[in-house]
Amino acid sequence: MEEIELYPHNQKAYDNLCAMLRDSNRACVVQPTGTGKFVIIAKMAQDNPGKDFLLLGTNDYMYIDQMANLSDIAPGFTPKNLQFMTYATAMAKARCGDEIPRCDVIVADEFHHCGAPEWGKGVQYVVENNPDAKIVGFSATPIRYSDKGRNMADEMFVGNIASSMELEEAWLDGVLPMPKYVIALYDAPKELGELKVSIEKVREKKKYSKFVKKYEELRRSLQDADGIDRIIAKHLRKRDSKVIVFCPNQKKLQEFMLLRREWFGRVNKEIHAYKTTSADPYGSRDFQEFKEDSSSALKVLYCINQLNEAVHVKGIDAIVMVRPTKSPVIFQQQLGRALTSGGNRTPLVFDLCNNFGSLGGIAGMQERMERAYEKKSEQGEKPIYEPKDFHVIDEIKDPRELAEELREALNPSTTIDEKISFLEEIAAQNGGQL
Known part of the structure; x- marks a missing residue:
């Protein structure tokens, strides 16, 4: 069995988390999508073989994908002391009064969901049935923007944040690759x-x-x-790229799939199209085929909701946002599909529905990056990148x-x-x- 080795930013978060849990039963980590939060969970399970862990998450995709990635990070290691349960399952068990597995540590992934009315009841039921368990949480943001700005780090973990990192910090430190952000308009x-x-x-x-x-x-x-075809071809130069297109609904997904040759034909005439939606029983098959497709064709995966959080596909070259959203959480989750720790590529983001503009604009993100850079400089740190390295191309x-x-x-x-x-x-x- 291979020992899990953490990236420096995750080792720091892990050490702080373990130290905080020695004095408290609750602690959380706030880090951007793509920084490897699940590896910290796996490391805890590996270092504590005598303890049982129950991981609560949003969907089965999440767990299957994370376990597949873990097999590459630590070949031969499968955490036998780690069980997985979706928030929906916990909710159903709470309604029926079903038995909950006994555990020593409850891990809430994407813990901002614990504030949802029904899912929250499921989480509470799990906690009540394991009164002595430590409770650990991971999320890219603890804030529920659609719920009057509730801070779940305060509500669930009494403010015990063992480690916190903003997206802009991750870019400046090279923890996540800084994307090239292209703004256009499809409609x-x-x-x-x-x-x-x-x-x-x-x-x-x-x-x-x-x-x-x-x-x-x-x-x-x-x-x-x-047009969209020329804009995509101008920036997406890799003919066999893997691209994820985030769609708002089934009708639009069908529309965008029919437009694939019009949008991507200038990059590569050969296009392999896949789709995955929460209502599609064959979605997982398409998703798996998309991940395994190593042909010379351009690979495009159209999806609704399924890949918004916690699922990472290796080798994603670009994402296309055609799902308008006012939620910073969903925006960062979609953005995170192109961002993964340890990569040295420059991922492409095509925002075709002005999500960037509707969520505070270019200036907002650049201002946060400037503040993060100044703060690090004042603390004597020297970030790898500067705010000017964030390239936004406004085609319209x-x-x-x-x-x-x-x-x-x-x-x-x-x-x-x-x-x-x-x-x-x-x-x-x-x-x-x-």
Whole structure:
């Protein structure tokens, strides 16, 4: 049996976690997707053969994939003292009052899910049936953004964070490869159509004329911009690349699969297409074939939900985001499919639905990277990379800025000063009362 050797960042997290668990029954690790959190779990099981571990996770894909990767990291080692159970299974057992395996350590992977109403009941049931067990958690983010910003590190682990690393820190330190981020737009006609409908509702002739002129400027700008096929071919040079396309729903998945030759034909005429969805019983077969495909063809896997977290496929060259999301968690999970510790490639990210813009924009991520860089420098650390090494290619900057300008003109946002003036006016009319 081969001993598991951890990367330095995971060794530090592991040592801190073990130290914290000596004084407390609860502790967690917060690290970006792709940094190898499961290897820390496996190391704990390997170093404590006399203890039973119960791993709670989101899906079977996760565990199967992680165990396959573990066999490459530590050949011959299979953690016999580690059981796996999905959060859904734990929930079902709680509802029926079924027996829960006895364990010494409960490990909650992607522990932000423990705040979900029904899954949370399953977790609580597991904990109640193992009152003396240590509880350990791993997640890329402890925050539940869609649930009033609840911090599950505070709720589940009383703030006991043994180790914490932000995505931007991982990029600067070379823990994760810094991607090349390409912004484009796959559905310009829809965007134009929505703006046109809004313009047609304008009754004031002067404003209407102004908006129509701006609309025509935007339409010409989009016509002059390169299409998705040229943008992908410009940046994706490896003919036998492996690509994952994240789709929002079944209808769009079918649409995008039909567009594969239009989108990827300039890279390689031979395209092997696969799909996996939570509702597809043959999805796992397609997923396995995609992973094993070593042909000279371009390999494209279309998926819905299945690979958002905890599943890593070796050799992914690019991901294509066509699933709009306002959730930073889902955004980072999708991004993480192209990022894996120990790689020296520059993965490609094609954002075709403006996820980057809708989640704080380019400036937001670059500002966080600047802060992380300054903090490390003040602490005497010298990161491998600098914020300027993060390359964002905005292929539709001009039309995107035109579209934002037009939207703002159609639906002007009220400034703070304007809101204050409005309230003061109302108060003046009501004897100082609002």
